[in-house]
Amino acid sequence: MNALKFIIKYQIHDTLRSKWLIIYTLFFAAISYGLLSFTNESSKVILSLLNINMIIIPLASLVFGTIYLYNNSDYIILILSQPINRKTLYLGMYLGLSFPMALSFLIGTGLPVLLFIRNFKEAGPVLFNLFLGGVFETFIFVSISFLIATLNENKMKGLGLSIFLWMFFSALYDGLILITLQIFRDYPLEIPSLVFTILNPVDLSRLLVILKFDISALMGYTGAVFTQFLGGGVGFAVSILSLLLWSTLPLMFGLRSFSKKDF
Amino acid sequence: MIKTEKLYKKYGTLEALKSLNIEIKSNRLTYIVGPNGSGKTTFIKTILGLVKPTSGNLFVDGVKLNGTYRYREKIGYMPQIASFPENLSVKEVLNLLKEIRSENVNYDEELIRLLKLEKEYEKRIKNLSGGTKQKLNAVIAFLFDPPVLILDEPSAGLDPVSSSILKDKILREKKAGKTILFTSHILSELEELAEEIIFLLEGSVCFSGGKDELILLTGERNLERAIANLMMGQKI
Numbered sequence: 001m002n003a004l005k006f007i008i009k010y011q012i013h014d015t016l017r018s019k020w021l022i023i024y025t026l027f028f029a030a031i032s033y034g035l036l037s038f039t040n041e042s043s044k045v046i047l048s049l050l051n052i053n054m055i056i057i058p059l060a061s062l063v064f065g066t067i068y069l070y071n072n073s074d075y076i077i078l079i080l081s082q083p084i085n086r087k088t089l090y091l092g093m094y095l096g097l098s099f100p101m102a103l104s105f106l107i108g109t110g111l112p113v114l115l116f117i118r119n120f121k122e123a124g125p126v127l128f129n130l131f132l133g134g135v136f137e138t139f140i141f142v143s144i145s146f147l148i149a150t151l152n153e154n155k156m157k158g159l160g161l162s163i164f165l166w167m168f169f170s171a172l173y174d175g176l177i178l179i180t181l182q183i184f185r186d187y188p189l190e191i192p193s194l195v196f197t198i199l200n201p202v203d204l205s206r207l208l209v210i211l212k213f214d215i216s217a218l219m220g221y222t223g224a225v226f227t228q229f230l231g232g233g234v235g236f237a238v239s240i241l242s243l244l245l246w247s248t249l250p251l252m253f254g255l256r257s258f259s260k261k262d263f
Numbered sequence: 264m265i266k267t268e269k270l271y272k273k274y275g276t277l278e279a280l281k282s283l284n285i286e287i288k289s290n291r292l293t294y295i296v297g298p299n300g301s302g303k304t305t306f307i308k309t310i311l312g313l314v315k316p317t318s319g320n321l322f323v324d325g326v327k328l329n330g331t332y333r334y335r336e337k338i339g340y341m342p343q344i345a346s347f348p349e350n351l352s353v354k355e356v357l358n359l360l361k362e363i364r365s366e367n368v369n370y371d372e373e374l375i376r377l378l379k380l381e382k383e384y385e386k387r388i389k390n391l392s393g394g395t396k397q398k399l400n401a402v403i404a405f406l407f408d409p410p411v412l413i414l415d416e417p418s419a420g421l422d423p424v425s426s427s428i429l430k431d432k433i434l435r436e437k438k439a440g441k442t443i444l445f446t447s448h449i450l451s452e453l454e455e456l457a458e459e460i461i462f463l464l465e466g467s468v469c470f471s472g473g474k475d476e477l478i479l480l481t482g483e484r485n486l487e488r489a490i491a492n493l494m495m496g497q498k499i
Contacts, residue, residue, distance in 0.1 A: 006362040010351065017350040078345050078403075081311045082363050083335040259330075262274070263313040 004088045007079070011096020021104055024060060028108025036116045042123045043213065046130055049109065050209050053130070054202050055170055057137040061101060062162040065145025068097055070155050077263050090258045094146055094251060102138040106131060126212040133205030139247040140201045141166075147254040150261060169202045201246045204239055211235075264289040264411060264442045265310060270319035272305055272466075279305040281466040282319065287459075292433075292443045294453050297463035298494055303446045304343070306463065307415055310444075311340055323411070336364065341404035341414045345396065349389040353380065353399060356388065357406070364407055371408040374401055377428050393420055401429055405436070412436060414445035418452065430456065450487040457486070462493055469493065 015021060031052055035045045069076075072093070079089050113120065113127065120127055145162055152158035177196050181189055197203045265287040272280040280302050287293050295303050308314040309321060312328060312335065321328045324337060347356045361370070375381060378398045383391065391399070397420040404412060417433070418426040433456060437443055447453070453460075453474075460477050462470040470477060470493065474486055481489040 002365065003363055006359065010348070010355070010359045013355070014348040014350045072348065074342075074345055075348055077313060077342060078347065079363070080313055081335065081338070081340040081342070082360060083332055084363055085332050260315065262315060263308065 003084050004092050007084075007089060007092025008096045008099075011093055012100055015097055015100040020064070021100055024101070025104040025108040027056070028105055029112060032109045033112040033115075036112050036119070040119050042120045043126075045119070046123060046126055046209065047213075050130060050133075050206060053105075053109070053134050054137070054206055057105060057134055058141045058170060058202060059163075059166045061138050061141030062145045062148075062166050063159070064101065065097060065142040066149045066158050066162045069093070069146055069149035070158065073263075080263060086259045087255050090146070090255055091251075094143060094254075098139050098142045101142065102135045105134050105138060109134070126209060129208040129212055133208045136205055136243045136247065137201065140243065140250070143247055143250040143254065147250045147257070150254050150258050169200055173200050173203070198238075198242045201243065204242055204246070208236075208239055264324060265444070266322045267309075268320040268322075270306075270309065270321055271317050272302075272309065272314060273317045279466055280309070280316070283466075283468060285461060285468060285471065287442065287444060287461075289442050290437075290440045291458050292437050292445075292456055293459040293461060294457035295444065295446045295461045295463065296453070296490055296493075297469075300465075301463040302466040303463055304415060307413055307444070307446070310413065311335065311338065336367065336407075337409050338411045338413060339404040339407060339409040341400050341412075341417055343415045343419060345400045347388045347396075347399070350387060352385055352387055353391070354384045356399065357403070360403060360406065367407045369408050371405050372402075374398075374405050374428075374432060377432070378402065378425055394422060394425070397421055398425060401432075405432065410441060412441055412443045412445075414443070416447055417445060418447065418449060450490055453490065454486050460486075460490075462490070464493075 032045075032049055035048050039045060076089065076093075080086060110131070144165065148161050148165070149158050152161065177193070180196075181193065184192075197207060265285075267283050267285045270280055270283040270285075272278075283306065285306075295306065297303050305314055309316050310323065312332065323334045326334045328334065351359070378401070380395075380398055380402060383395055383399075388396070401417065401421075404414065412433075414433070417429055421429065430452070433443060433445075437456075445456075457474055460470065460472065460474055461468060462477075470480070478484075478486055478489050481492050483489040483492060
């Protein structure tokens with residue numbers, strides 16, 4: 001346990017000093033400050049922020065995570081030649097990257113929102129879910145990127161796979177669902193579309209926010225099912241549980257293959 | 264100290280180690296030699312647990328290795344090339360390792376002084392030259408005063424002065440009763456340092472024994488020529 005604490009401490013130290021993290025924070029700050037200065041309508045701001053977050057966070061987490069593990073391969077060898085458990089190192093690096101990234105998202109988006117807090121009087125729960133979703137996205141996609149980097153020795157292949165996965169979850173996936181729904185439109189599709197949503201972490205965190213809005217009615221037939229199912233307490237619990245599974249499963253697979261790997 | 268039983272490692276279709284039976288004696292300086300790709304680094308990495316053998320057993324100080332990690336407290340390792348987290352300073356890297364091996368507080372910081380590394384303490388790793396990084400590597404291997412030292416090409420990348428400081432240090436540690444295992448391509452180094460020789464060829468042990476024994480077997484004048492002959496394919 002002690003070793004884990006020290007690894008996390010030094011990783012955070014290392015990550016916090018790197019330039020890209022500052023750029024990442026400033027990016028969020030600029031976007032949310034810009035949006036907030038344009039309009040007073042909190043719902044518009046939140047929806048725009050949501051759309052940007054759901055594209056940027058998975059992309060940044062996947063790419064940074066993959067590069068991070070590849071860049072540190074010699075450091076990994078140095079630490080693994082010390083009396084330390086492989087799982088401790090993997091977990092330490094994972095938390096040492098995810099925490100600063102989640103923090104820089106929270107600070108970058110949160111500070112401008114605090115400046116304009118008077119616009120968000122009634123939007124407390126939505127805002128909370130927006131931040132919660134962003135933090136989940138960070139942890140989920142960093143864990144996936146670590147799994148990819150552990151399984152692929154070839155940097156180009158790993159990075160390519162990360163970018164493909166990002167495109168798959170943020171664009172291709174929705175297209176595939178639409179095609180599926182179109183083909184099977186004569187059948188009841190409430191349950192399958194619920195399952196489809198749970199299978200995509202990006203959709204899942206987007207729903208966390210959208211369902212707190214009254215616009216879910218605009219999502220039509222399936223939207224009603226979602227509100228009915230996911231809008232209530234049970235639905236919220238199911239989405240959180242799925243998000244937790246999404247962040248722990250890739251981590252567990254990653255830990256397993258990291259323990260067996262040759263360096 | 265270190266013993267292997269039918270140690271076998273396969274990468275895909277490539278057999279890196281073919282059923283090695285090696286015993287590395289305590290308090291001796293053992294030199295592992297062999298042409299490029301003969302399995303030297305793979306062998307060293309299996310001892311450190313960095314590479315998992317496909318089959319066979321490995322014992323370090325009587326402890327059988329299968330997923331254990333505590334035994335590495337007894338080992339100091341100097342890799343061929345090492346890099347550290349770029350944004351940490353030299354001092355922070357040393358502190359990190361000290362915290363990881365917090366059970367051991369008898370630090371051997373002699374090399375820091377001899378290699379004049381104090382003045383680099385506050386520098387970030389990314390601003391260090393390749394040679395200075397290699398010095399840091401050497402310092403780390405000796406830092407915890409471990410009973411076993413594993414040095415992979417210790418003088419590669421070091422200037423002549425630092426290289427001879429390191430060589431003297433190795434000799435002092437040998438006198439102090441350490442078990443030392445090292446590889447090097449500089450044949451003149453062996454003459455001074457080596458006591459036991461393990462010659463690897465394509466993943467198998469080609470020769471294992473004392474230095475004088477090897478010279479006698481090949482019928483050469485000195486170790487350098489004996490090794491050169493083995494590399495050229497002389498049968499013994």
